[in-house]
Amino acid sequence: MSSLDIVEAAHLEASNLFYRDPGLYDSVQADSDSARICRVLIDRHRPDARTLLDFGCGTGRDLEQLAQHFDCTGVDLQPGLVDYARRTRSELDVRVGDMRTVRLGCTADVLVCLGNSLAYVYDNTDVQATFQTFAAHARPGTLLVLCSPVAPIESLSPQQAHVETRLGAATVTITYEWDLRTQVNTMRRHWAFDSGEECRDTIRRRVLGPRELELYARFAGFEVLEIVNEAGALPVSGPGAYTVAHYHQ
Structure with missing residues (x-):
């Protein structure tokens, strides 16, 4: 499994x-x-x-x-x-x-x-x-x-957004991957806060x-x-x- x-x-x-x-x-x-x-x-x-x-x-x-x-x-x-x-x-x-x-x-x-x-x-x-x-x-x-x-989100190039959070402003860079066999859409985010702190996360969602x-x-x-x-x-x-x-x- x-x-x-x-x-x-x-x-x-x-x-x-x-x-x-x-x-x-x-x-x-x-x-x-x-x-x-x-x-x-x-x-x-x-x-x-x-x-x-x-x-x-x-x-x-x-x-x-x-x-x-x-x-x-x-x-x-x-x-x-x-x-x-x-x-x-x-x-x-x-x-x-x-x-x-x-x-x-x-x-x-x-x-x-x-x-x-x-x-x-x-x-x-x-x-x-x-x-x-x-x-x-x-x-x-x-x-x-x-x-x-x-439906999946598919993007050939990274997407960027500037967001305000309770931790301060951050630039978020997002990339997507689509696995047709499993129908799982993977989103990877890179958080770059104006404070200098950075964080990454990976989110997988099943598309029905x-x-x-x-x-x-x-x-x-x-x-x-x-x-x-x-x-x-x-x-x-x-x-x-x-x-x-x-x-x-």
Whole structure:
């Protein structure tokens, strides 16, 4: 079995600067509109929703906004992120759990999996197990909202961006690799802070195309209602597409 098939908290933390420094993640992603997009999709397909479960909630940044409108619970694989969420957003119900296996013993009106969390599940069997987790927390009419890459990012030359962080300004140089056989998109980042400090991280994401997502959803008892990307009907920005499905079993 390849190391790409193993998704563990320690491996994720070691590979991603944001996971080692959750506060940095919050500061860089402060303008993310994932929660707003989620609200639009929920209002469109399940306007009466009252309860929500967030799988892969990370630092609780999106969950905090969603909790203004729903009774929310969040789950994340990484104890460091859960600890940060509990310290900085103590009003949230955030728990450590692996979305391939966790069972909370409840269902909800809405299930969400944002921030490309599903893309860190590489193995087909694990993807199927994750959808079974969604089904285990669903009842007829439950809405599922996923954000995940549906196509790889391929670039022949490095990309650069200048970002402001809580550690100061930094120039980030990014390169991408695409492995067609494994459907894994590898992003390598070099962080050069104005302070002189440097850091590198490597992020690997599994890309599931729209038809694959639809098949995994269908086998778990969900029917896909729409898949919306940046060119769709919503005014969104950033990577990833939003898959919306409802549970019918």
